[in-house]
Amino acid sequence: MKKSITIKNKEINYTIRRSRRSKRLSLSVSCSGVRISAPYFLPEIFINKFITQKVDWILEKLILFEKKKKENKEVFGDKSYYKYKERARAFVNQKLKPYKKDFEFNRVSIKQQKTRWGSCSSGNNLNFNYKILFLPENVADYIIVHELCHLKELNHSKRFWNLVEKYTPDYRELRRGLRKYSL
Numbered sequence: 591m592k593k594s595i596t597i598k599n600k601e602i603n604y605t606i607r608r609s610r611r612s613k614r615l616s617l618s619v620s621c622s623g624v625r626i627s628a629p630y631f632l633p634e635i636f637i638n639k640f641i642t643q644k645v646d647w648i649l650e651k652l653i654l655f656e657k658k659k660k661e662n663k664e665v666f667g668d669k670s671y672y673k674y675k676e677r678a679r680a681f682v683n684q685k686l687k688p689y690k691k692d693f694e695f696n697r698v699s700i701k702q703q704k705t706r707w708g709s710c711s712s713g714n715n716l717n718f719n720y721k722i723l724f725l726p727e728n729v730a731d732y733i734i735v736h737e738l739c740h741l742k743e744l745n746h747s748k749r750f751w752n753l754v755e756k757y758t759p760d761y762r763e764l765r766r767g768l769r770k771y772s773l
Contacts, residue, residue, distance in 0.1 A: 609627060
């Protein structure tokens with residue numbers, strides 16, 4: 591449910607997601623906007639109070655994401671996907687070659703995803719964001735290994751992470767480092 595509230599002469603648009611399983615309020619801010627998760631029966635007055643308490647943090651994050659959005663738009667305009675798609679496909683296919691003996695996969699797709707660097711389907715298809723081309727090589731390698739390991743473990747269990755570690759021993763550092771690179 592989309593809502594808005596005006597605090598400190600600033601209008602904050604947000605989306606509320608209510609859940610019967612939710613035990614407490616949670617707040618997230620991303621390039622998509624402000625999102626509140628709330629227990630199903632919690633009165634809206636508590637949600638507004640919660641937002642009011644967090645308003646400085648929310649505004650700071652919204653400004654940061656707006657700035658990043660502008661920077662990314664300059665670098666990655668609408669035409670850049672078509673410009674770099676095939677280069678990204680060649681890059682990913684080259685990176686996949688050493689793993690073909692250990693992993694079986696069907697199709698490799700290059701997409702323009704807004705929130706994911708990669709994904710793996712239950713049909714053994716791999717999908718990668720074209721912007722993987724612009725990441726440091728070791729970070730791109732980690733993303734590729736991560737998705738390949740999902741071919742054997744379609745979850746994030748201990749077995750999955752052990753498999754990732756087998757191919758990328760420093761995956762923890764790379765995973766933390768990936769947070770620096772915004773989509």
